Structures are given as structure tokens and as C-alpha cells.
Amino acid sequence: MGKLGVTHRKRRWLAAILAFLLPGTGHLYAGQYPKGLLLLAGYLLDVTAIIRLADSDGGRHLLLIVYLGLMLPVFYFLSVYDSLQTLERDDGIPLSASLSHGIALTAAGGLLFLLVKPPDAILPWMNELAELSVGPVIIAIAVVLLVLTRKRLVVTMFKLGRYTAAVLIVMVGALLLWDQIQGRNDIALLGQWWPVIFIMLGIEMIIYSLRSRKIVQKLRLDFAGISVALVISLTAYVVTQYADFPFKWLDQWNVDISGISEYGEETGYRYDKTVVKVPLDENISHIRIVNPNGQITVRSDDVEEMELLATVWVDVKDQAEADSIAEQSTVKVTPGDEVAFEAKGQAYGANGSHKPRMNLTLTVPMALSDQVYVEEPITTDPPTNTDQPVVTDEASGDKSFAIETIGTAPPHSPSSTISPTELPESGNAERKGEQNAVKLNIEAELGAVDVSGLLLPGGLDIRISSGNVKVGNVVGEIQVKGINGNVELQAVNGDSSIETKNGTITATGIKGQFYANTLNGSLELQDVGGDIEAETKNGKIKITGAGASLKADTLNGTIEVNSNHVGGDWDLDSSVGEIKLALPEHGDFAIYGSVTFGNITSDFPFDISKKTIRGSVGTGTHRIQVNANNSISVKKARL
Structure with a gap:
């Protein structure tokens, strides 16, 4: 007996090793030939399908590839x-083959043959069939769960959650199939309708309580069915809704914890304040603007002094209270060679956490403007809203700010303001040499920022939590860092560095180096003269x-580059998405690209x-390196 027990343990150990190395071989060793062959064929079918789908168009079949990848550990678990368990029960007594075993094995072999060597007649339809098959396969899994439940109706056991799991899987499969046929995105409804799961579980409990009065049944939670349903549902939602998950939620939470949700909007009573003039x-050398809540606009015009125009919005019902809040709201002004404007809204509300909205418009003299790049007339009219009540002072027509002035403003002299006729005509370089390196710094939390028509040798630095940024017709180095909001640059002469967590970055007509980085958003760049570095985690890049x-x-998105000139080395990388290039017919560049999934096409006579x-064009001086998981397309530029 001892010798037999040792032999039995060795056989179980060897079966486990074989089953782990290749699913199905452990059953073959144990004499369970039908199970072993089916497991082996199913595993090979899964792996072959992943390779075929990834090779044809991996990005298109990403959801199906993920599902098939999740099945691989299931095969290993069942195999081991x-x-x-088979050796434990009967010491490997062979299992007789049934008709269903033979049919299943024949079908698996046929599918393997179609994937390994697909006939030319069905090859064009394989991508469409693969996409359409996701929903029906998921629904079939739900049917299997229900069949298992029907077989066990005679057992005095109630599996709580099995019907809910089956219905959930059917819904996911139906939504995926519907979206594929109709070209919609209704699977996103899962993000709103998921609480229905608890309603369905409650209905199951009601059914159990009614049945248990007539039939004595034990209650047990169906962990396996619920787990399968959750994995299928979460995978479908995350893969299809990757663009909205999870960056927007996290970034919005980062903004809300700072108290921005307590800031007022452009509603209630509006107060147009008296223009504040600073010589x-x-x-x-430095202009600094700080506004926690409200729009900031900076522009140039034919004025002799810096002029600050502010509008206060107070969203309370009582006008007398609104008057008091607006009166106590202040702008802290620090004149001199480092000018500072800081908006301080008077707190109000039950807990004193509410702040009024204060929109600031700063108009600077032409001495800080760049006449070469200003293309459109600039107005300093305050924002209007005819639907809201406007409150002004009866005597002056404006309700003046309380101004806190630190230090003494120097007397204004005509020489401190340069008229447009006094500007040199020899170009930006000479003009910069005659002026101080003025720097503009803007700090905003909630509200848009708009800067246009300025000459800033010291640069422009914008820090914003939530709101869109627009910069146009500016000479000087630009730096923008934000959390939520789009950034738009136009006609900028200087190096630019743009970073935002959640928003689109667009730039047109940039003379200088350009760096752009966003976690969740697209990048669209046009006519950038200097070096470009563009990066996004979730979004397309178009240059x-x-x-x-x-x-x-980009981690998830397409890269499109269309240029009639290659003036430096290019490195393009897309983890999930295509790369499309439009290159000049004449030039000096060499290209090398590789794909993991998908195809490569080209209008050029390159080696593919x-x-x-x-391949190369001309002398091949500049290098173009392309790495993509999906397809690569190289065409001739037509700009």
C-alpha cells in the first residue's frame, strides 16, 4: 500500500506539471482523453484567435482581445x-467519449483551420464577423448560466445573484451588438444604470422569500456567476469608455477639494466698477495678476496708463446684501516696477465660504504691445449680459472698488509710455533691446484666461486650475500649467511649454520650440517652426x-502628421492607435517603422x-522613427 501511495502522489504531481505547462495534457496523462483534447483545442483556439485579431487590426478588436486574454488563466485553472480532482476521485480511469465531445472537438478544429489559413472568400469579412461576435458570445455565456440554474431546480438550494448575473451579461452583450450595428455608444449607459444591480438582487430575494414558503431551500450567493458578470461588464465599460475614465473624475475631485464649488458664477446682480488706472x-519688469474666481483678460490699446476694468457678480436674492458684498470686494494693487493686481472677493453665505465672481480686464499701453502680430482690433468693452440686473452708482454711473494701495505710485511722465509712432521699425530684436524684459504672471483658479497683442521679453506664465486659456499675437516665451481646460495658442513668437491634465491643446503659427503635454485630451498643432514635443495619454495628435x-x-490615440518639409529627426510612438504620415516627395530623410498589430501601407517605394x-528620400539626413501597435500609413504630402 505504501508503494502504491507513493506512485499515486508522483502521478498527481506529474499531472499537475503537465497541466500547467500546456492545458489539457494533464487530463491526457490521467486518461481523460475527451476532456484533455477539448481543453487543449480550446486553449490553442484562444491563443490563435488573439494572434489573428492582433495581426489583422488590433486596435479595432481590442475589447475581444482583452476578453480572450482573460480566458487564458481560466484554461490553466481548469486544466490543473x-x-x-480526476486522479483524486478515480485514479485516472478513462472517460468514455460522447457525441457532444466529438462535435465540440470537430468544431474547434474547424475554427482553428479557418484562423490559421482563412479562405480568400471569407478573409474580407473576418474583421466584421469578429466585431459582431462579441455581443452574441457574451449572451451565450448568460444562457449557459441560466441552463445551469434550470438543471438544479430540484436541488434545495437557491443561488442568489445568478439571475441578476445572467441578465447583466445579456444586457452588456446586447448593448455591444447594438452599438456595433448602429454605430452608437450606448454601452456608456452602464456608468449611469449600474444601481439597477441592487434592484435586481432585491427582486431575487423577494422571489426566494415567496418560494421558501412552499419549498424549503437554502440560500447561497452565486459568487462565480456574479464574478463573471462583473468582469465582463467592467471590461466592456473600461475598454470602450477609456477616454472618459478615470482622469476626468480624478481631476475634477482635485479641483473641488480646493473649494471652487463654493465660488459664484455669472448670475444674480452685476456691478460694473470704476476703471482703476495705474501709471x-x-x-x-513684472506684472502679476491673481484672481481666484473669474475671467482674466489682458490686451493692449491706445491708453497712457494701465487700466483695470472689473465686473462683480453676486448671486444673492437681496439687493441690499449684494450691494454690501460688492462694496467690500477689493482689488489689491501694488504699483511700481513690479505691479500686482489681486482680486479679493468678499466672502458670504451661511458658512462664509461663498465668493463672488470677479472678471478682470487689464488694458496696457502700446509700449507693451506688438504691433507686428496684432491682426484684429481689440476692444475693452466689459462683458454684457442683458438677462441679468446691472447695479451702478447713481452719481457716477459706476460702483467703485475699495482699492488697497501698497507703496507710492511714481508720477507719470510722457516718456514712460511709448506711442505707436515711436516704436522702432527694424524688427522685434531692436525693440526688445530698448525695453525691459517685462514678464506677465497670471494665477487663476476658476475662470478663463485671454491674453493677446503683447510684447513680453520676460515671458508669460499662466497657472490655472479650471478654465480655458487663449493666447494670441504674443512675443515672448509662453508657459501654461493647468488642470481642467483647453489651451489655444495663435501667432506666438517664442518658445512655448503647455501642460494640462484634462483638456485639448491647439496651436497655430508658433515661431519657436513647442512642448505640449496633456493626460486626457487631443493635441492639434499647425505651422510650428521650432522643435516639437507632444505627448498625451488619452487622445489623438494631429500636426x-x-x-x-x-x-x-500617445498611449491611446491616433497620430497624424502632414508636412511638406522634414527639417529634423522625428520619433513617433502610439501604443493603441494608428500612425498616419504625409511626407514630402522631395527631401532628405530616412524612415524606419514597425508595428505590433495591423498593416503597413505606403505611397513611396519603401521596403515593406x-x-x-x-526607406529613404534624398540623402536621408534626417531620421523618422515610427513605432505603433496598430497600422502605419505613409502617403505623399498635399498641403
């Missing part, structure tokens, strides 16, 4: 666990006209294998 010091070197990287593309 069931082979050991322009001839030695000015038209690249003057120098280029580096573009199944997974790589190589």
Missing part, C-alpha cells in the same frame, strides 16, 4: 484543478507643418515587410 513705470525635429507620443517599413 480538474486533472488533480506705467519706465522700469517695469500640420513641422519645421524642425518632432517627438510625438509584414511588420516593418524602411
Whole structure:
């Protein structure tokens, strides 16, 4: 007996090793030939399908590939666990083959043959069939769960959650199939309707309580069915809704914890305040604007001093209370060579956490403007809203701010303001040399920022939590850092660095180096003369006209570059998405690209294998490196 027990343990150990190395071989060793062959065929079918789908168009079949990938550990678990259980029960007594075993094995072999060597007649339809099959396969899983329940009706056991799991899986499969046929995105409804799960579980409990009065049944939670349903549902939602998950939620939470949700909007009573004028010091080097809640607009016009126009919105019902809040709201002004404007809204509300909205418009003299780049007339009219009541002072027509002034403003002299006729005509370089390196710093929490028509040798620095940023016709280095909001740059002469967590970045007509980074949003760049570095985690990158070197990287999105000039090395990388290039017919560049999934097409006579593309135009001075998991397309530029 001892010798037999040792032999039995060795057989179980060997069966486990074989089952772990290749699913199904443990059953074959144990004599369970039908189970072993079916497991082996199913595993090979799963792996082959993943390879075929990834090779044809991986990005298109991402959801199906993920589902098939999740099945791989299931095959290993069933192979190891069931082979050991078989030896434990009957010491490997062979199992007779049934008709269903033969039919299933024949079908698996036929599918394997179609995937390994698909006939030309069905090859064009394989992508469409693969996409349409996701929903029906998921629904079939739900049917299996229900069949298992029907077989066990005679057992005195109630599996709580099995019907809920089956209905949930059917809903997911039906939504996926519906979206594929109709070209919609109704699967996103899962993010709103998920509480229905608890309603369905409650209905199951009601059914159980009614049945248990007539039939004595034990209650047990169906962990397996619920787990399968949750994995299928969450996978479908995350993969299809990746663009909305999870960055927007996290970024919004980061903004809300700072108290922005307590800030007022442009509703209630509006107060147009008296214009605050600050002399322009001839030695000015720094302008700083701070506004926690409200729009900031900075522009140039034919004025002799810096002029600050502010509008206060107070969203309370009582006008007398609104008058008091507006009166106590202040702008802290620090004149001199480092001018500062800081908006301080008077707190109000039950707990004193509410702040009024204060929109600031700063108009600077032409001495800080760039006449070369201003393309449109600039107005300093305050924002209007005819639907809201406007409250003004009866005597002056305005309700003046309380102004806190630190230090003494220097006397204004005509020499501190340069008229447009006094500006040199020899270009920006000479004009910069005659002026101080003025820097503009803007700090905002909630509200848009708009800067236009300025000459800032010291640069422009914008820090914003939530709101869109627009910069146009500016000479100087630009730096923008934000959390929520789009950033738009137009006609900028200087290096630019743009970072935001959640928003689209667009830029047109940039003379200088350009760096753009966003976690969740697209990048659209046009006519950038300097080096470009563009990166996004979730969004497409589209570049038209690249003057120098280029580096573009996206985790989930397409990269499109259309340029009639290659003036530097290019490095393009897309983890999930296609890369589309439109290159000049004449130039000096060499291209090397590779794909993991998908195909490579080109209008150029480059050397193309199944997974790589190589070639050169002219002397091949500049290098173009392309790495994509999906397809690569190279065409001739037509700008």
C-alpha cells in the first residue's frame, strides 16, 4: 500500500506539471482523453484567435482581445484543478467519449483551420464577423448560466445573484451588438444604470422569500456567476469608455477639494466698477495678476496708463446684501516696477465660504504691445449680459472698488509710455533691446484666461486650475500649467511649454520650440517652426507643418502628421492607435517603422515587410522613427 501511495502522489504531481505547462495534457496523462483534447483545442483556439485579431487590426478588436486574454488563466485553472480532482476521485480511469465531445472537438478544429489559413472568400469579412461576435458570445455565456440554474431546480438550494448575473451579461452583450450595428455608444449607459444591480438582487430575494414558503431551500450567493458578470461588464465599460475614465473624475475631485464649488458664477446682480488706472513705470519688469474666481483678460490699446476694468457678480436674492458684498470686494494693487493686481472677493453665505465672481480686464499701453502680430482690433468693452440686473452708482454711473494701495505710485511722465509712432521699425530684436524684459504672471483658479497683442521679453506664465486659456499675437516665451481646460495658442513668437491634465491643446503659427503635454485630451498643432514635443495619454495628435525635429507620443490615440518639409529627426510612438504620415516627395530623410498589430501601407517605394517599413528620400539626413501597435500609413504630402 505504501508503494502504491507513493506512485499515486508522483502521478498527481506529474499531472499537475503537465497541466500547467500546456492545458489539457494533464487530463491526457490521467486518461481523460475527451476532456484533455477539448481543453487543449480550446486553449490553442484562444491563443490563435488573439494572434489573428492582433495581426489583422488590433486596435479595432481590442475589447475581444482583452476578453480572450482573460480566458487564458481560466484554461490553466481548469486544466490543473480538474486533472488533480480526476486522479483524486478515480485514479485516472478513462472517460468514455460522447457525441457532444466529438462535435465540440470537430468544431474547434474547424475554427482553428479557418484562423490559421482563412479562405480568400471569407478573409474580407473576418474583421466584421469578429466585431459582431462579441455581443452574441457574451449572451451565450448568460444562457449557459441560466441552463445551469434550470438543471438544479430540484436541488434545495437557491443561488442568489445568478439571475441578476445572467441578465447583466445579456444586457452588456446586447448593448455591444447594438452599438456595433448602429454605430452608437450606448454601452456608456452602464456608468449611469449600474444601481439597477441592487434592484435586481432585491427582486431575487423577494422571489426566494415567496418560494421558501412552499419549498424549503437554502440560500447561497452565486459568487462565480456574479464574478463573471462583473468582469465582463467592467471590461466592456473600461475598454470602450477609456477616454472618459478615470482622469476626468480624478481631476475634477482635485479641483473641488480646493473649494471652487463654493465660488459664484455669472448670475444674480452685476456691478460694473470704476476703471482703476495705474501709471506705467519706465522700469517695469513684472506684472502679476491673481484672481481666484473669474475671467482674466489682458490686451493692449491706445491708453497712457494701465487700466483695470472689473465686473462683480453676486448671486444673492437681496439687493441690499449684494450691494454690501460688492462694496467690500477689493482689488489689491501694488504699483511700481513690479505691479500686482489681486482680486479679493468678499466672502458670504451661511458658512462664509461663498465668493463672488470677479472678471478682470487689464488694458496696457502700446509700449507693451506688438504691433507686428496684432491682426484684429481689440476692444475693452466689459462683458454684457442683458438677462441679468446691472447695479451702478447713481452719481457716477459706476460702483467703485475699495482699492488697497501698497507703496507710492511714481508720477507719470510722457516718456514712460511709448506711442505707436515711436516704436522702432527694424524688427522685434531692436525693440526688445530698448525695453525691459517685462514678464506677465497670471494665477487663476476658476475662470478663463485671454491674453493677446503683447510684447513680453520676460515671458508669460499662466497657472490655472479650471478654465480655458487663449493666447494670441504674443512675443515672448509662453508657459501654461493647468488642470481642467483647453489651451489655444495663435501667432506666438517664442518658445512655448503647455501642460494640462484634462483638456485639448491647439496651436497655430508658433515661431519657436513647442512642448505640449496633456493626460486626457487631443493635441492639434499647425505651422510650428521650432522643435516639437507632444505627448498625451488619452487622445489623438494631429500636426500640420513641422519645421524642425518632432517627438510625438500617445498611449491611446491616433497620430497624424502632414508636412511638406522634414527639417529634423522625428520619433513617433502610439501604443493603441494608428500612425498616419504625409511626407514630402522631395527631401532628405530616412524612415524606419514597425508595428505590433495591423498593416503597413505606403505611397513611396519603401521596403515593406509584414511588420516593418524602411526607406529613404534624398540623402536621408534626417531620421523618422515610427513605432505603433496598430497600422502605419505613409502617403505623399498635399498641403
